[in-house]
Each structure stands twice: as structure tokens, then as C-alpha cells.
Amino acid sequence: MTTDNAIVTSNESAKSEPERLVADMIVEQLKEWGVKQVYGIPGETSLQIVDAIRRSDTIRFILVRHEEVAAFMASAYAKLTGQMGVCLTIAGPGATNLVTGLYDAKMDHAPVLALTGQVGLQFLGLGSFQEIDQHALFEAVADFNQVIDSPEQVTELLTIAMKHAIVEQGVAHLGVPANVQALPIPANMRTKTREGRLPDLHFLPRPELINTAADVINAAKKPVIIVGYGARDQRNAILRIAEKLGAPIATTYKAKGIIPEDHRLALGVMGSIGTDPAKRVVYGADLLMVIGSSYSDLTSIPSFIKQVQIDRDPMTIGRKFPIHVGLLADIGTLLPVLDDRLVEKQNDVYLAQVSDIKAQWEQKKQDEISSGKPPVRGPQVMNVLQQVVDSDAIIANDVGDNTLWFARNFVATDQRILISGYVASMGFGLPAALAAQLTYPDKQVVCTTGDGGFTMVMGDFVTAVANDLPITVILLDNAKLAMIETEQDEAGVPHFATNLQKIDFAEYANSCGGEGFKVEKPGELKSSMQKALASEKATLVDIATDPRRRWS
Numbered sequence: 001m002t003t004d005n006a007i008v009t010s011n012e013s014a015k016s017e018p019e020r021l022v023a024d025m026i027v028e029q030l031k032e033w034g035v036k037q038v039y040g041i042p043g044e045t046s047l048q049i050v051d052a053i054r055r056s057d058t059i060r061f062i063l064v065r066h067e068e069v070a071a072f073m074a075s076a077y078a079k080l081t082g083q084m085g086v087c088l089t090i091a092g093p094g095a096t097n098l099v100t101g102l103y104d105a106k107m108d109h110a111p112v113l114a115l116t117g118q119v120g121l122q123f124l125g126l127g128s129f130q131e132i133d134q135h136a137l138f139e140a141v142a143d144f145n146q147v148i149d150s151p152e153q154v155t156e157l158l159t160i161a162m163k164h165a166i167v168e169q170g171v172a173h174l175g176v177p178a179n180v181q182a183l184p185i186p187a188n189m190r191t192k193t194r195e196g197r198l199p200d201l202h203f204l205p206r207p208e209l210i211n212t213a214a215d216v217i218n219a220a221k222k223p224v225i226i227v228g229y230g231a232r233d234q235r236n237a238i239l240r241i242a243e244k245l246g247a248p249i250a251t252t253y254k255a256k257g258i259i260p261e262d263h264r265l266a267l268g269v270m271g272s273i274g275t276d277p278a279k280r281v282v283y284g285a286d287l288l289m290v291i292g293s294s295y296s297d298l299t300s301i302p303s304f305i306k307q308v309q310i311d312r313d314p315m316t317i318g319r320k321f322p323i324h325v326g327l328l329a330d331i332g333t334l335l336p337v338l339d340d341r342l343v344e345k346q347n348d349v350y351l352a353q354v355s356d357i358k359a360q361w362e363q364k365k366q367d368e369i370s371s372g373k374p375p376v377r378g379p380q381v382m383n384v385l386q387q388v389v390d391s392d393a394i395i396a397n398d399v400g401d402n403t404l405w406f407a408r409n410f411v412a413t414d415q416r417i418l419i420s421g422y423v424a425s426m427g428f429g430l431p432a433a434l435a436a437q438l439t440y441p442d443k444q445v446v447c448t449t450g451d452g453g454f455t456m457v458m459g460d461f462v463t464a465v466a467n468d469l470p471i472t473v474i475l476l477d478n479a480k481l482a483m484i485e486t487e488q489d490e491a492g493v494p495h496f497a498t499n500l501q502k503i504d505f506a507e508y509a510n511s512c513g514g515e516g517f518k519v520e521k522p523g524e525l526k527s528s529m530q531k532a533l534a535s536e537k538a539t540l541v542d543i544a545t546d547p548r549r550r551w552s
Helices: 002-016 022-032 047-054 067-081 093-097 099-107 134-139 151-167 207-219 235-245 276-283 331-339 348-369 378-388 401-409 429-439 451-466 482-491 505-511 522-534
Strands: 037-040 060-063 085-089 112-118 144-147 171-177 223-227 249-251 266-269 287-291 307-311 325-328 394-397 416-418 445-450 472-477 515-519 539-544
Touching: 022 047, 022 151, 022 171, 037 067, 037 429, 047 060, 047 112, 060 429, 060 451, 067 085, 067 093, 067 099, 067 112, 067 416, 067 429, 067 451, 085 093, 085 099, 093 099, 093 112, 093 134, 099 112, 099 134, 099 171, 112 134, 112 151, 134 144, 134 171, 144 151, 151 171, 207 287, 207 307, 207 325, 207 331, 223 235, 223 276, 235 249, 235 331, 249 276, 266 276, 266 348, 266 401, 276 348, 307 331, 348 378, 378 401, 378 472, 378 522, 394 401, 394 429, 401 445, 401 472, 401 482, 416 429, 429 445, 429 451, 429 472, 445 451, 451 472, 451 505, 472 505, 472 522, 505 515, 505 539, 515 522, 522 539
Parallel strands: 037 060, 037 085, 085 112, 112 171, 144 171, 223 249, 223 287, 249 266, 287 307, 307 325, 394 416, 394 445, 445 472, 472 539, 515 539
Antiparallel strands: none
16 A cells, blocks of 8 residues: 555656756756846747746846847857857748857857757748748858758757857857747657867967977067967967067957067957058068967958968968968977977067167057047047056957057956957947957956947847946947048048937936946046946946047
8 A cells, every 4th residue: 555655646647757958958057057147038938948948947038139249249258268159040030140149250260159940840931920941041151051851960069050150150040940949848858968079179280390490480580479369378488488588479359368469479450450560570470370370351461471370260270371381289288389389589679679769659558648639539438447457357349439549559468358350340349348248347448449339239228227237338429430530541432321310328327227428528438437447337437539530
């Protein structure tokens, strides 16, 4: 009798256990691979996955106001941490709104997984409400692009998708039909571990090729090192080599801040938006050691100077023109090996010339900064920001006129800089700041932007308020698309369609529940920025800047 009762109790207990659905297994698999945040907007075709996240004790769902912001946040998270970012949205318009942010991740080699809902399997191809060909939509942007259409596929497709994103440093996409999300999974199905699924990428070239590169570098009289984003974790190793060689260091814009720009060998950013010292010293070099750079057109690395190139991507070696020695390697593994083969040099005369060039540049900047007359100038904004921001702050830099002032005038030391590189999309700055503050709540996080870029995503300032994120937005407000006017000047066409409606952004910040500050004179910059950075709320500093001032 007792045994029968025990059997009944056991069966009743089994029946009372909640049924595990495909959506639950998706979330469990994300957890197994270390996912902590998912950015997106819920809707009819993603409800089961979002509900599974709600019930998760380790993954946080961050509600945004626009799906493009979700994708930008996932990309920024990946750039900042080196880990995979995840965004989630519905079928149709939700999916299409992700694309710009996903292209940012693709082009800047940031690992991102995009999950999209889809109409039920039984409705596919019938022209259903919000049905689009999502596979075709994501085919160009995603390195891996599939649909989960049965419970048995869940763990393996997710594992392969995440492996593609991480190994190929790009975008993976999985569509999940709404009815599939709600299907029960087999009782014996378990998550697939990350262990044993990823390759060891610490590889080196042939020893004789390393020796050849060392011989070329050792023979140089005026070497310069150009550091790209691919070398973002190698500050100390690069500085050791630079000190040994007496080699000045320029960076690409994406790599700004990897090398402390107050270092005696630092030249600042190379390229069309870069500093005078970087251009002058690079073009006077007899050897360029290029580390982790993709040779962007805007970086303008000259082809007529002998070069040793180091990169982990075989397609980047000699990408724009033939180079003297190309080393395909994991950069962090190679640099110490190469360092052992390099000869220490005394380049005092060369470095004295470099120092003179840098001094001329500093005087040029100071001449512009010293003016006390309104309106405020871009260099003044960046100079004050440099004075008041934390040395270890995270700065998310939007695309626009502010980009140019930041690249040339802000001296990055230990700050982490986030930008939209190859896609160079306006609107990146605010989402990147949101992701940074969510990931590093104890860090000071700043977004520099313009009125053009900010208005593209300004609805998500309330996301900062809703999540108690004390980000500070530094907004250069000139009521124009100023960078476009510069491009019109260079193209020899008149200014057209660049005037913007004036907005009281400080009042907007207040109305969202944050704090807004207005700056109209250079003397007001420092106190306003200090108050904003000290606030526990999301803040915005609306700075009236000169619409006629062009960068040069």
C-alpha cells in the first residue's frame, strides 16, 4: 500500500514539473556559452524566447526603443569585452531594423549573434502578416545564417552559430519560428558545452620568416610603428618594442587609446582625420611596422615605404598593395618572439626631430583652445573633457563632426574608446555607451556625439534613465550636419540639406528623467561637465558650437 502511494506521488511530481520548451533550451545554451545580456524588443514572434529569458537567473533582457540600438549595443559589447554580443527581435520590421548595427559588427569584426522570431512554420511562404524572407535578408551580413525548425536542431545549430561568430569575428543569425519556440524538447536533450568546440588560435609563422622580418626592422634608421585595432590587447608588448627600436607610434582611428597618447613616442591618429605629427613622421619613415591594421583608405598608409605587416587574417596581409614581409600570426603570441630578435637602438637625433614636430602640433592646438570668445570650438570641448574625465573611463564616440575633433584633440591615456569603424554609422555613440555602462557599472561612461547623430537614436536616452545608467552625453550642437558641409566644400558643391531644426537637448534630457546642462561659452564647459560626470543620473551636456568652424 505504501509502495503504491509512493508511486502515485512520484508520478504526480513528474507531471507537475514544467515542460521544457525549445525557447528554454535556447536560453540554456546561451547561458552555457557565457551570455549575460540580450538586447532587444519583444513581440508576437519572439514571446517564448523573451519569456524564457525572464525566467533565467543569469541572463538579463535589456529593453530598447529601437532594434537598431539593440544591434549597436551587441556590437559595442563585443568590441569592449571580446565576448559575443546578442540581440533579439521579432520577424519582419524588427529583423530589418537590426541590419545597420549588424553591419557595424561584421565590418569591425565584432562577434554578434542575432536571434529573430519568425512566423509559424505552417505560414511560411504564404505572405503572412510580418513575413519577409529573413534568410535572404541576413545572408549578406551573417557568416552563419540558418532557421531552427525542429527541437532536435536547437543545441547544435546554436553551438555552430556561436562558434562562427566567435572564430570568424562576425555575425551569426538564427531565425526561430514562433510555433517552434513553443515545442517541447526531448527529455534526454542537454545543452552542449563550449569546451572542446573552439580552436587554439595562438599560431606563429615559420621561424625563418620571423628572422627575415627582424633583419628588415633592425636595418631601419627611421622606423615607425602603426597600430591597428587588431592589436588592441597588446599595449605593453608594442611599447617594449617601440622603446627598444626608438620607433614612434601612430594608431589608426579605431585603435585610438591602445597606446597612451601622452607617451613620448606617441604620434596620435594616422589618416585623413588624424594629427599632423602622425602624417609627417609616417611619411618620413624608412620602415613601417604595421600591426593589426586593415589598411583603411582613411588611414592612408603610404605604399612607397618598406613595410613589415603583422595580422591574424590572411586576407589582410598585402590587402591594398604588396608589402615587404607579411607575418600571419596571432599578434599576442608573435610580438614577444619577434622582440627577442630585435636589436636595441639609440635614435636620439631622429626622436628629437619627432619631438619638435609634436611641439609644433601642440602649439597649433593651444592657439585654438585659448580663445575665450563664444561660440565654443570643438578643440575646446575635447580639451576640457580630457581634463575632467576619469583616466579609465569608457568613451563611446559617435560619427560626425565630433569624430574629427575627438580624433585630433582628445589625448587618450587609459580610456577605452568605442567607435563605429568601417560602416561609420551615425547613431552608434549612445547605444555603445548604454552597453558599456551595463557591462561595467562602476566605470565612468561618456558618449561624445553631435546633434545629427544623437537625434537618430535619442529615444533610447530613456533606456539609460530606465536602467539607472549614469552615462554622460557630451553633445556638440551646431544645428547642422557639419561634417557633410565639410564634404560638400571638398567636393566643390554648395551647402544643401544640412541645416537641422534647433532642439533644446538639455530640456529633453530633463523631460526623460535625466539631467540636462546647457553650455554657450567656453568658460562654462568645465563646471558643466564636472556636474554631469558627478551626477548619479543619465546626463546630457548640450554645447552650442560654431557651425562655421571647419576641421583642418
